[in-house]
Structures are given as structure tokens and as C-alpha cells.
Amino acid sequence: MLSLRGVTVAFDGEPAVDDVSLDLPDGQVLAVLGPSGCGKSTLLRAIAGLEQLRSGSIAWDGRDVGSVATHRRGFVLMFQDGQLFDHLTVARNVGYALRLRRVPDLERRVAELLDLVGLPSYGDRLPGTLSGGERQRVALARSLAVEPRLLLLDEPLSALDAGLRERLAADLRQILVASATTALLVTHDHEEAFAVADRLAVMRSGRIVQQGPIADVWRRPADAETALFLGYAAVLEGDAAARLLRAAGAPDGPAVALRRSALAVAPDGPLRGRVVSSRLTPDQVRLRLDVPGLGELDAVAPLDRHPGPGDEVAVRVDGTRLAPIPGA
Amino acid sequence: MNRRLLGLLALAAVPVLVVGVFFVLPVGGMLALGFWPDGDFAPGAALEVLTRSRTIRVLGFTLWSAAVATTVAVLLGLPAAYVLHRTSFPLRRVVRALLLVPFVLPTVVVGVAFRQLLGDAGPLGFLGLDGTPVAIVLGLVFFNVAVVIRVVGGAWEGLDTRAGQAAATLGASPVQVFRTVTLPALRPAVTSAATVVFLFCATAFGIVLTLGGTRYATIETEIYLLTVQVFDLSAAAALSVLQLVVVVALLVLAQRARVVAPVSRAPSRPRRLSRADGVPVAATLLVLAFVAIPIVSLVAGSLQVDGRWSLQNYAALGTTGDRDALQVTVTQALVNSLRTAVDATWMAVGTGLLVALVVTRRSRAPVERRVRGLLDGFFMLPLGVSAVTLGFGLLITLDQPPLDLRDSALLVPIAQALVALPLVVRTLVPVLGGIDDRQRQAAASLGAGPLRSVLTVDLPVLWKPLLAGAGFAFAVSLGEFGATSFLAREDFPTLPLVIFRLLGHPGELNYGMALAASVLLAATTAFVMLLVERLRVTSVGAF
Numbered sequence: 001m002l003s004l005r006g007v008t009v010a011f012d013g014e015p016a017v018d019d020v021s022l023d024l025p026d027g028q029v030l031a032v033l034g035p036s037g038c039g040k041s042t043l044l045r046a047i048a049g050l051e052q053l054r055s056g057s058i059a060w061d062g063r064d065v066g067s068v069a070t071h072r073r074g075f076v077l078m079f080q081d082g083q084l085f086d087h088l089t090v091a092r093n094v095g096y097a098l099r100l101r102r103v104p105d106l107e108r109r110v111a112e113l114l115d116l117v118g119l120p121s122y123g124d125r126l127p128g129t130l131s132g133g134e135r136q137r138v139a140l141a142r143s144l145a146v147e148p149r150l151l152l153l154d155e156p157l158s159a160l161d162a163g164l165r166e167r168l169a170a171d172l173r174q175i176l177v178a179s180a181t182t183a184l185l186v187t188h189d190h191e192e193a194f195a196v197a198d199r200l201a202v203m204r205s206g207r208i209v210q211q212g213p214i215a216d217v218w219r220r221p222a223d224a225e226t227a228l229f230l231g232y233a234a235v236l237e238g239d240a241a242a243r244l245l246r247a248a249g250a251p252d253g254p255a256v257a258l259r260r261s262a263l264a265v266a267p268d269g270p271l272r273g274r275v276v277s278s279r280l281t282p283d284q285v286r287l288r289l290d291v292p293g294l295g296e297l298d299a300v301a302p303l304d305r306h307p308g309p310g311d312e313v314a315v316r317v318d319g320t321r322l323a324p325i326p327g328a
Numbered sequence: 329m330n331r332r333l334l335g336l337l338a339l340a341a342v343p344v345l346v347v348g349v350f351f352v353l354p355v356g357g358m359l360a361l362g363f364w365p366d367g368d369f370a371p372g373a374a375l376e377v378l379t380r381s382r383t384i385r386v387l388g389f390t391l392w393s394a395a396v397a398t399t400v401a402v403l404l405g406l407p408a409a410y411v412l413h414r415t416s417f418p419l420r421r422v423v424r425a426l427l428l429v430p431f432v433l434p435t436v437v438v439g440v441a442f443r444q445l446l447g448d449a450g451p452l453g454f455l456g457l458d459g460t461p462v463a464i465v466l467g468l469v470f471f472n473v474a475v476v477i478r479v480v481g482g483a484w485e486g487l488d489t490r491a492g493q494a495a496a497t498l499g500a501s502p503v504q505v506f507r508t509v510t511l512p513a514l515r516p517a518v519t520s521a522a523t524v525v526f527l528f529c530a531t532a533f534g535i536v537l538t539l540g541g542t543r544y545a546t547i548e549t550e551i552y553l554l555t556v557q558v559f560d561l562s563a564a565a566a567l568s569v570l571q572l573v574v575v576v577a578l579l580v581l582a583q584r585a586r587v588v589a590p591v592s593r594a595p596s597r598p599r600r601l602s603r604a605d606g607v608p609v610a611a612t613l614l615v616l617a618f619v620a621i622p623i624v625s626l627v628a629g630s631l632q633v634d635g636r637w638s639l640q641n642y643a644a645l646g647t648t649g650d651r652d653a654l655q656v657t658v659t660q661a662l663v664n665s666l667r668t669a670v671d672a673t674w675m676a677v678g679t680g681l682l683v684a685l686v687v688t689r690r691s692r693a694p695v696e697r698r699v700r701g702l703l704d705g706f707f708m709l710p711l712g713v714s715a716v717t718l719g720f721g722l723l724i725t726l727d728q729p730p731l732d733l734r735d736s737a738l739l740v741p742i743a744q745a746l747v748a749l750p751l752v753v754r755t756l757v758p759v760l761g762g763i764d765d766r767q768r769q770a771a772a773s774l775g776a777g778p779l780r781s782v783l784t785v786d787l788p789v790l791w792k793p794l795l796a797g798a799g800f801a802f803a804v805s806l807g808e809f810g811a812t813s814f815l816a817r818e819d820f821p822t823l824p825l826v827i828f829r830l831l832g833h834p835g836e837l838n839y840g841m842a843l844a845a846s847v848l849l850a851a852t853t854a855f856v857m858l859l860v861e862r863l864r865v866t867s868v869g870a871f
Contacts, residue, residue: 048497070496071505083494087512096508097498146499 001025002047002150002184007056009039009046016042018206019056024150024184024199029176031197031214032186035229039206040186041080044152047184048077060149076148080155082139084127090114090138091123097146113141116175133164140172144179151176153185157192169195190231194218202226221323227257232323233298234258240294245324247271248317255325262321263289263299265307269316273299275307289315333696340686340703343679347707347749350742354721355568355713361724362565374566383550383567390546393461393536394529397468401525402518404469404618405476407611413481415605416598423616425861429850430619431474432857434807436824437846439538440831441626442467444843451625461544467535470622472525473615479524483517484510502604527578531571531714533810534824538831547571548810552716556814568717579708623850630843633836641840645848650835654826655819658845661826662852665806668822671741672748672805677798679745680752683707687753688760711750715810719743723814740822743811748801755797759789792863799860803853823849 002024009017016039024030034040045051047058049070057064065073076097084093092099095110103109114120117137127135136156143151156172157165173196176183187193193200194214201211202222210222221227224235236244237255245252247270263271265287273289276296280286285301299315307313362374377383412424430438444450446458457463491513495505511518533548540546545553547567554564601609633640645658656664687704710718722743763786771781809824816825823845830842 045493048493050493050496069501070493071499071501073497074499075497076499077494077497079490079494083488083490085491085495085509085512096495097500100499100504142498152497 001061002182003059003062004047005057005059007043007046007058008054009042009051010054015054015206017046020203020206020208021056022201022208022211024182026182027180028199029173029181029183029185029197030199030201031193032184032201032203032208033190033193033229034186034188034203036188038203040188040203041154043203044077044154044184044186047150048075048152049073050077074148075150075152076143076146077152078139078143078154078156081159082127082135084130084135084138084142086127088127089123090119090125090127090130093127093138094123094141094145096142101146103146109145113145114138116144116179117141118171132160133168136160136168140175144175144181147179147181149182151181151183153183155187156185158187158189165189165192166195172196190229202229204229219323221257221325224255224257224325227323227325231259232257233260233262235325236294243293244317245322248319248322250319250322250324253324253326257323257325258297259321260286260298261300262318263291263297263315264318265299265301265305265313266316267314269314271315271317272312273297273315275309275311275313277309278307280306287313289313291315333699336686336689336696336699339682343682343686343707344703346675346679347709347746350722350726351710351713351718351746354723354725355717356721357725358561358568358717358721359565362562362568365562374562374569377560377563377566378570383563386545386547386550386567387570389461389544390530390548393465393468393544393546394526397465397472397529398522398526400465400469401472401476402522404611404615405473405480405521406518407608408473408615409477409481409484411601411605411608411612412477413485414598415601417601420598425858427477427615427619428474428857428861429623429854430470431472431478432803432807432853433471433850434809434824434846434853435471435532435534436538436809436827437626437807437850438467438471438622439535440827440842440846441622442470442535442539443831444629445622445625450629452621459539459543461540464536464539464544467539468529468532470619471532471535472528473619475525475528476518476521477615479521480514480517483514487513523578523581527575527711530578531575533714533716534828538828548714548716551714551720552810552813555716555720564717564720568714571714571717575711575713579705579711626843626850627847630840630847633840641837641844642848644837644841645844649830649833649841650837651833653830653833653835653838654821656821656826658823658826658841658848661821661823661845662848664820665822665824665849666852668741668744669802669805671738672744672808673798673801675741675745676748676752676801676805677794680749680756680797680801681794683749683753684756684760688757707753708750710746715743715747715808716814718746719811719814722811737820740812740815741805743815744805744808745801747808747811748804751804752797752801755800756790756793759793760786763789796860796863799856799863803856803860806849806853806856 002022004020004022007017007020008015020043022030032040032043042051046053049068053066058066085096088096091110094113095106098106098109110123111120114122117140119134119137119141122134122138127138130138140156157168160168169192176196185193185196197214199212200214200217201208202217203209204225210217210226218230221230221232227235235255235257241254241256242252244258245256271291273291276288276290278285278287284303285306287299287301287307288296289299290296301307363369363371365373408427412420412427442463443458445452446455446463447453448458487510492505492509495509500508530546531548532546533552536544536546536549537552540549547570551564551567554560554567630641631637631639648654648657687700687707722739726739767785768781771784776784807824809828812822813825813828816822827842827845827849830838830845
């Protein structure tokens with residue numbers, strides 16, 4: 001179990017990571033989600049022992065690892081661009097850490113790992129001949145080779161294109177679960193976090209603003225900014241929030257975040273709005289609505305109804321697509 | 329023949345002509361004299377030289393001293409390159425500049441400094457190293473360790489640290505990271521540096537001549553002795569050919585070593601020094617002491633007369649020495665040196681710029697690429713031919729109309745410019761080659777003509793390397809000894825020649841003056857190189 005207490009890292013006196021405390025139980029995957037420049041990669045490097053702490057402590061199973069050199073920590077860091085050793089073949093890259101430890105039966109283990117990441121028969125290739133996705137798979141195999149007690153992943157998928165990213169995220173989750181690896185992933189992409197992690201920590205300006213099981217965080221964002229970062233389309237406060245919650249039949253609250261599909265066109269809906277614009281997508285019609293008292297919001301309509309700009313429509317509110325926010 | 333190829337050849341014409349007339353012709357003349365002694369091809373006499381036991385001994389000593397000096401320079405240079413280019417500490421820039429000083433010191437100065445240090449009366453005289461091969465190797469290392477630091481340090485600085493960090497998180501200890509990740513990435517730079525250092529050591533002239541005398545000779549000094557003292561020209565020609573073959577083979581190897589898988593580069597912040605850096609820091613301090621001690625002892629020696637501190641040696645620089653050892657005063661020789669260096673500089677930079685333009689333009693057709701490749705190798709030739717051969721060749725070929733330059737004041741600068749040419753070209757080529765050709769295409773598509781596109785695209789990145797190359801050529805010219813020793817007129821000697829002559833004349837004052845003149849020459853070159861260093865052009869001295 002990884003425990004961080006009050007971890008602070010500063011560059012030239014400016015804190016990049018500020019008083020971060022985290023716990024990661026064995027066998028779980030924690031995603032640290034935050035915009036670029038929020039200090040999440042620095043946090044990862046600090047855990048790996050590549051950045052010096054200004055204060056705070058990093059412990060594994062209750063033992064402080066602050067003075068343990070990077071190569072003795074048993075935490076493997078997988079870099080954003082893989083950082084494969086270009087002068088070594090794929091097999092030698094994957095077997096690198098095994099060779100350092102003089103592990104017997106090396107070839108078989110390397111072959112297993114390449115199978116695990118779906119790249120059998122790639123052993124003799126050089127990294128320069130691989131595509132971006134293949135490189136990341138090799139990097140993952142190399143990282144898993146010594147069964148690290150903690151795997152640190154720095155935006156492992158962000159260098160890849162969208163379709164590949166989705167596929168690889170699912171594979172990554174499967175591989176991590178299959179190998180029962182404790183992992184900490186940093187990313188700026190909430191989809192990636194949801195696809196891979198069990199737990200979520202949201203980071204902003206060097207601080208952790210919220211953490212917990214991923215579903216909990218998603219259902220109850222700590223504040224408006226977090227909600228928007230988690231993919232909510234809008235946040236309403238005060239009277240507007242009260243009106244919306246009433247229309248949804250939900251308990252009153254000071255603020256509420258709503259997903260893009262929280263408002264749906266329905267003849268018997270309690271709210272009315274005027275269509276500002278509409279756009280057809282394969283699954284549904286996406287609308288921008290001007291709802292008096294609430295402002296301009298996103299809404300959806302079924303494909304058989306396609307209201308045009310200027311039309312008045314009735315909408316209902318889907319309570320499961322709202323998230324109450326405590327005192328904004 | 330298409331227009332592009334014609335344009336290429338037109339641009340190449342001037343430098344080809346310059347190198348052809350002032351380099352190929354003289355060297356060819358020198359060789360002809362050896363192989364066609366009476367107009368008939370009679371290589372027997374020349375080839376006989378190669379079987380002499382002295383020749384074999386000289387060749388053996390050349391290779392042995394160069395190999396040992398190269399090994400020591402690389403072993404000392406690697407840790408220093410790390411400390412100076414990868415870590416940060418107070419006064420880092422000063423230490424860096426200080427360690428580069430030997431690189432530009434005239435060879436004669438280095439020779440004088442080591443004799444002063446190791447001689448019977450010197451501070452380290454008790455070691456009994458004066459006149460031994462060890463002294464020659466030490467001198468060669470002193471001169472070349474800066475090359476290793478420069479070339480390897482430059483590569484190390486740009487190396488992406490994250491590959492090493494990835495290895496560390498996979499469980500590699502610092503030593504294992506160095507062995508399995510850092511060293512393979514540095515290998516091209518190390519090979520390149522080692523080749524160049526070996527080349528410099530194997531063709532070293534001034535150091536070996538001042539430290540080895542006639543007892544320990546390398547091929548280069550042997551050519552000099554054979555031509556100047558023994559007057560055995562066929563033997564000298566045979567040795568020139570031997571040297572040319574060895575050097576060209578080395579250059580080809582170096583070129584091969586440079587072609588490797590691309591290494592990912594990313595600027596990285598230098599790390600603060602930590603306790604783990606103990607070994608490299610200790611090695612760097614050793615290098616620092618090794619570089620500083622001869623220089624300090626030289627300066628101290630120049631300030632002493634009869635064991636007392638005095639400026640008398642410097643005051644004597646305005647004279648012609650004890651018992652008129654010289655024809656002109658030392659100060660006059662300095663003026664000569666500076667005037668010669670100015671001429672050599674504009675020649676080297678002008679030719680070097682044309683060469684760099686020719687070899688870096690992107691080739692569109694295989695023929696064009698082949699022509700460019702040939703030209704590239706052709707212009708590197710002066711690096712491989714002994715300066716002594718060049719000097720002697722110029723003397724014997726340019727002595728009749730239309731090219732009777734023997735008494736021309738331009739002959740010495742021309743020879744020095746040719747010696748400096750490869751270094752100028754190597755400073756400019758990486759910069760010009762680094763310009764994305766699409767920049768010029770973009771300029772052209774926006775309506776800029778060829779000249780205009782050079783002004784907007786090339787010039788802004790080129791002016792600093794040009795200045796740096798000019799300073800480099802200036803420094804090389806100031807210290808050039810091999811070719812100049814043949815070509816300089818008796819009444820117009822340069823400073824290195826004057827120093828060498830002072831060393832050859834008995835008398836304590838003459839020796840003291842040689843020390844003072846060495847300090848003066850060293851200070852002048854160091855000043856020029858400090859100006860160059862301020863320009864922060866990384867390709868200076870990168871081979």
C-alpha cells in the first residue's frame with residue numbers, strides 16, 4: 001500500500017506539488033486526473049524518486065522510501081512516450097530489467113509478456129520500426145516484466161490517436177487486472193481515467209481537490225471546476241439550480257452540475273425552452289436551448305424529432321444525469 | 329546536365345580552385361619529387377625508406393603514442409564532460425572555459441610549458457620525465473582532453489535524461505544505467521572524439537618536436553627532419569604517402585562511426601551536484617590540475633629571473649634576444665602573427681562558407697548527391713595531410729611564374745587558411761545542415777529570390793557560427809607552426825617561430841624570453857577563443 005503524506009515538490013521556490021496526501025491500496029488502480037501543468041507528472045516523478053521532496057513523506061507498507069534510490073524502490077515508471085531504448089531490440093527492451101536481476105528462463109518470460117500485450121513475434125524488431133501504439137505496448141511489457149510492486153503510468157495513451165486510445169485503454173485495464181498490479185496513472189483525459197482506474201484523485205494547481213472510488217467522485221464532484229473537468233457540460237447555482245432540481249424532482253441544493261444529456265425533449269416536460277441551434281448526430285439530435293431563468297443549456301432530442309432554431313419545445317430533466325455540488 | 333548541377337559546380341568552382349592550386353598541387357609536387365626524382369618514375373628509393381628500421385620505429389612510436397594519449401584523454405575527458413555539461417555548480421562556466429584553453433593553445437606553447445614543468449630545473453623535474461615518451465604523451469593528452477570534453481559534453485548535454493530514468497525505475501543502478509543506456513547513446517560522440525584526437529596526436533608536430541627532439545620522432549616530425557636536415561626528399565615523400573593513407577583510412581572510419589541510429593535529444597536542466605557524483609568530480613579536479621599546472625608553471629617561470637620575481641623577461645620582448653638570437657624583436661613577431669592571422673582568417677572563412685554552402689544544399693538527384701559527397705571529402709583533405717608536407721610542397725611548387733609566390737606575403741596566410749579550412753567548414757556545416765530546407769522553399773513560394781531567401785533564412789542563424797569560425801581560424805593561424813616553419817620569410821617570422829628559435833639558442837635570457845613570448849601568444853589566443861566562447865556556438869570544435 002502506497003501512502004503519501006503532505007508531499008510537496010518545488011521548482012525554484014514555486015511549489016509544483018503542494019501538500020498532497022494519497023492512499024493506494026494493493027491491487028488497485030488510481031488515476032490522478034488534472035489539466036496539463038497541474039503538477040501531476042511531477043507527483044509521479046517524485047513517487048518514482050526522480051524529484052526531491054521539499055517536505056512530506058512517501059511510504060510503502062508503512063516504511064518511508066524517501067531515502068531509497070530510484071532503482072531500489074521497486075516502482076516502475078512508464079513514460080508518456082515509452083522511452084524505449086532505441087539501440088536494443090524489442091525483446092532486449094522487455095527483458096532489460098530481468099537481465100539486470102539475472103532472472104533465469106528469460107526468453108520464455110519475455111515471450112509471455114509480448115503475448116500479454118498482444119505483440120508476439122515482435123521480439124527481434126527495433127523500436128524505431130514500431131508504430132506509436134506498438135511502442136506503448138512494448139513499454140508496458142517492459143514495465144510489467146519484473147512484476148513491480150507499484151506501476152506508475154505517465155499519460156500512457158495520450159500520444160496515440162483517438163480510436164487506438166480507446167482500444168488500448170480497455171487492454172490496459174485488462175492487463176493490469178490480470179496481473180493484479182497496483183498502479184498509479186496520471187492523465188488529463190477523464191475518459192482514460194474512467195476506462196482504466198478504480199479510484200480517482202482530481203488535481204489542480206498542485207493540490208488534490210478530491211479523491212475516492214471513481215463512481216463516488218463522478219457522482220459528487222467537490223466543486224464546479226472539478227465537475228466541468230470531469231466532463232459535466234454546465235454548472236448552475238442559486239435560483240437556477242433550485243428550479244432545475246425542482247423540475248427533476250430532486251432534493252434542493254446550492255449548486256448542480258448537469259451532463260449534456262440531462263435535458264431531453266419530451267411533450268410532457270416541466271420546462272420549456274427555445275431552440276438556439278440543433279445538430280444531428282448518429283445517436284440523437286443535440287440542441288442548444290435557451291431556457292428562461294436557467295440560461296443557454298445543452299439538450300438532446302430523439303432522432304425522429306428534429307426541432308429547428310426558434311422552435312419552442314418542452315423538456316424533462318433526467319435526475320440521474322445531474323450531480324449536486326456542495327456549497328459552490 | 330541540368331541547371332541545378334551546373335549551379336552547384338559554379339558555386340564549388342572557387343573553393344575547388346583554391347584547394348586545388350594551394351593544396352593538391354603542392355602536395356602532389358612534394359610526392360612527385362619523391363617518386364619521380366629525375367623525371368622518371370622510380371619509386372624504389374622511396375619505398376626502400378619504408379623498410380628502414382628507423383622508419384618502422386617511427387611509425388610504431390607514432391601509433392603507440394597516439395593510441396596511449398587517445399585512451400588517456402578519453403578516460404579523463406568522459407567524467408569531466410559529465411560534470412561540466414550535466415551538473416550545475418558555482419563557476420561552472422569559468423571552469424568550462426578554463427578546461428578548453430589547452431585546445432587552442434599553440435602547440436609550441438604547450439611544448440614549452442611541459443619542458444618548463446618537467447625540465448631539470450622545473451617544479452616537477454625530480455620525476456625525471458623530461459625528454460621521455462611519457463612527457464610527449466602527457467603533452468598530447470593535455471592538448472586533446474579538451475576535444476573529448478567538448479565533443480562528448482555537447483552530445484551528453486543534449487541527451488534525453490528520461491531514457492536513463494526509465495532504466496533506473498526498472499531497477500538499474502547508476503553504474504548500470506551508464507553502461508546500458510548512456511554509453512550506447514554516447515558511443516558515436518566518443519568514437520568521433522577518439523578518432524579526431526587520435527588524428528591530432530598522430531600528426532602532432534610542435535609538441536613532439538619541442539619535447540622529443542630527434543630521439544623520439546613521429547612520422548610528422550620525421551618528414552620535417554628528412555626534408556630540412558637530411559634533405560632526403562624521396563624518404564620524406566614516402567612518409568607523406570604513408571601518413572596520408574593512414575589518415576584517410578581514419579577519416580573514413582570516423583565518418584562510418586558517425587552514421588548511427590538517431591538518438592533522441594531533449595534539452596535537460598543540469599542537476600545539482602550530489603554525493604553520488606564523487607568519482608566524476610574527483611576525475612574532473614584531476615583534469616583541472618593537469619591542465620592548470622603546466623600553464624601556472626609556464627606563467628611563473630616567465631616571471632622569474634635567477635630565482636627572483638621579475639618582469640625582465642617581458643621587458644626583453646622588445647629586443648632581439650641575447651647575442652641577437654633573432655632577426656626581429658618578439659613584439660614585431662607578434663604584430664606579424666596578427667597581420668598574418670587576419671589574412672588567413674578571411675581566406676579560410678570565405679572559402680569555408682562556400683564549401684559549407686556547397687555540401688549542405690539538399691541533393692535532388694543521385695548524381696548531385698555523389699558530386700556533393702566527393703566535394704565534402706575533398707575539402708576535408710587538408711585535415712589529413714601533414715602541415716609539414718603542405719608547407720614544403722608550397723615552397724617547391726609555387727616558385728615559378730605564373731605562380732611565383734615564394735616571396736609573396738600571402739603564402740603563409742594561404743597555408744594557414746588551408747590548415748584552418750576543415751575546422752571552419754565543420755563549424756558551419758552542422759548549422760547550415762540544420763536549417764530545414766522547407767524554410768527556404770517557404771521563402772521562395774512567398775516571392776523571395778535566391779539571395780533574398782539566403783538573407784532571411786540562412787543569415788540569421790549563420791552569422792554567429794561565421795564569427796565563431798572566424799575566431800577559430802584566427803586562433804589556429806596564430807598557433808600554426810608546421811607549414812609556417814617552411815614558408816615564413818626570415819625577416820617576417822611569426823610568434824611561434826620566434827619562440828622555437830629562442831628555445832634553440834643558449835642563454836638564460838633567451839629561454840626566459842621564450843617563456844614570456846609563450847605566455848603572450850597563449851594569452852592572445854585565449855582572448856580570441858574567449859570571445860568565440862561568448863558566442864555560444866556549439867558546433868565550434870565539433871567534428
